[in-house]
Amino acid sequence: MTSVTSCDPLIRDGEPYIRWIHILFGACVYGKQEMTSILFGYLSIICWLNAQFPQLLKNYRNKSVDGLSLPFMVNWLLGDITNLLGCILTNQLPFQTYLATYFCIVDLALFYQYFYYKWFRYLYSSGDIPVNSGYTLRDSLRDSLGDSLELRPPPKRTNETHQRVSTMVFAILVFSFYSTSTITSSISTSHSTHLLERTVNAVNETDVDYIIPSKSFFEYHAEYIGRIFAWTCTVLYLTSRMPQIWKNYKRRSVEGLSIFMFAFAALGNLTYTTSIFSNPLANTNPTYLKESFPYVLGSIGTLIFDLTIFLQWYYWKDRDNFELIKEDVDSVGYSRLPLGDGGFRNSVDGNDEI
Numbered sequence: 009m010t011s012v013t014s015c016d017p018l019i020r021d022g023e024p025y026i027r028w029i030h031i032l033f034g035a036c037v038y039g040k041q042e043m044t045s046i047l048f049g050y051l052s053i054i055c056w057l058n059a060q061f062p063q064l065l066k067n068y069r070n071k072s073v074d075g076l077s078l079p080f081m082v083n084w085l086l087g088d089i090t091n092l093l094g095c096i097l098t099n100q101l102p103f104q105t106y107l108a109t110y111f112c113i114v115d116l117a118l119f120y121q122y123f124y125y126k127w128f129r130y131l132y133s134s135g136d137i138p139v140n141s142g143y144t145l146r147d148s149l150r151d152s153l154g155d156s157l158e159l160r161p162p163p164k165r166t167n168e169t170h171q172r173v174s175t176m177v178f179a180i181l182v183f184s185f186y187s188t189s190t191i192t193s194s195i196s197t198s199h200s201t202h203l204l205e206r207t208v209n210a211v212n213e214t215d216v217d218y219i220i221p222s223k224s225f226f227e228y229h230a231e232y233i234g235r236i237f238a239w240t241c242t243v244l245y246l247t248s249r250m251p252q253i254w255k256n257y258k259r260r261s262v263e264g265l266s267i268f269m270f271a272f273a274a275l276g277n278l279t280y281t282t283s284i285f286s287n288p289l290a291n292t293n294p295t296y297l298k299e300s301f302p303y304v305l306g307s308i309g310t311l312i313f314d315l316t317i318f319l320q321w322y323y324w325k326d327r328d329n330f331e332l333i334k335e336d337v338d339s340v341g342y343s344r345l346p347l348g349d350g351g352f353r354n355s356v357d358g359n360d361e362i
Contacts (some may be wrong), residue, residue, distance in 0.1 A: 015062040041288050048283035054106065055276035060114050062083075062268035067121045074265020079123065084116040100347065249313035253320070262321045274314040277307040 015025040015036035023039035029046065030036060037043050067073050094107035256262050281304055291298040 022150065033251065041147075041286060045283050045287040048279045048286060052276045052279040052283060055272045055279060057110070059269055059272035060274065062266040062272070064114075064118060066264065066266040067118075067125065068262055071124045071125060072264055073125045075255075076122065076252040078257040080248065081115075081118060081317055083248050085112075085119060088112045088115050111250065130276070137213075160230070246309040246313070249310065249317065253313065253316055256324070261327065262317075262322060262324050265321070267318065267321045270314050270317050274311055277310050281307045304309045 014027070015030055018025055020038045023042075025040075026037045026043055029043060033045060033050065037046050061136070063076070064132070067076075087112040088108060092105070096105060198270055252265075284290065284297075284300050284304055287296070
């Protein structure tokens with residue numbers, strides 16, 4: 009007799025289900041290839057769980073967020089909010105909803121740091137911005153966006169610019185929702201199919217038609233809407249790193265930016281792509297790869313931009329370290345000046361010592 013804690017069937021295509029994965033994740037996985045796929049999928053989730061903590065820690069230590077691009081942060085926040093709303097509205101698994109909630113909390117923590125170190129801290133201190141100076145939060149946001157994009161549109165075009173940015177960000181976030189759903193569903197399609205079949209059979213056995221809710225417009229056209237948004241958002245998602253890359257290039261610096269944040273993100277995209285290609289359906293079902301292609305393209309394309317940020321960090325990190333050392337030296341008025349014979353002359357507050 010089959011236990012309620014086991015999968016049905018116990019063996020499929022000669023491959024037994026993997027019990028420990030079913031106990032931990034509730035997924036019915038058969039064979040080593042499916043196991044590899046789902047483990048890479050959850051490894052991707054682990055990478056994303058830790059992606060922003062290095063940046064949060066760096067901001068706290070530096071008491072500054074000057075290295076971050078605000079448009080880049082907005083993309084992340086709105087994407088995770090859309091993901092959370094999507095999980096709620098489409099009745100996703102509790103695990104997905106909890107995960108989406110966690111991402112939103114971490115994003116809000118990052119935004120709290122941004123606005124605290126960028127604006128609020130000065131309002132309650134004897135800093136450069138007095139409370140009655142007229143410097144508002146809108147001015148701070150405008151300056152931050154200007155620093156990132158180097159675009160200062162005239163006042164009459166502010167609404168138009170905001171509308172374009174909002175449309176782009178919304179599309180990016182819809183893609184984020186579909187990507188997150190795919191991480192937990194596409195890598196275990198067989199389990200989802202069995203659940204669907206059992207649900208349909210259970211409904212048919214009840215023989216009560218009125219308990220079946222009518223489908224909404226989005227449910228009827230979910231496949232087509234998802235496909236349109238997937239391709240549209242893939243193009244937009246590929247540009248999501250551009251504000252940060254441009255900000256780094258303008259500053260000729262990566263100071264204040266945690267490279268580990270992008271390392272975790274790159275690993276998350278890489279393991280996610282691996283989970284798709286290691287799925288047995290990739291070899292047996294052409295439709296699977298066709299439907300997954302936009303997400304794969306978005307993940308691999310983003311890796312190219314992450315590589316650009318890695319190169320910027322490698323090229324400018326020594327310069328940033330030199331500037332930090334120079335600031336420390338200047339702060340104490342001490343420097344070591346080279347002599348013609350290869351030695352050094354100590355200079356303290358303008359007094360030379362050999």
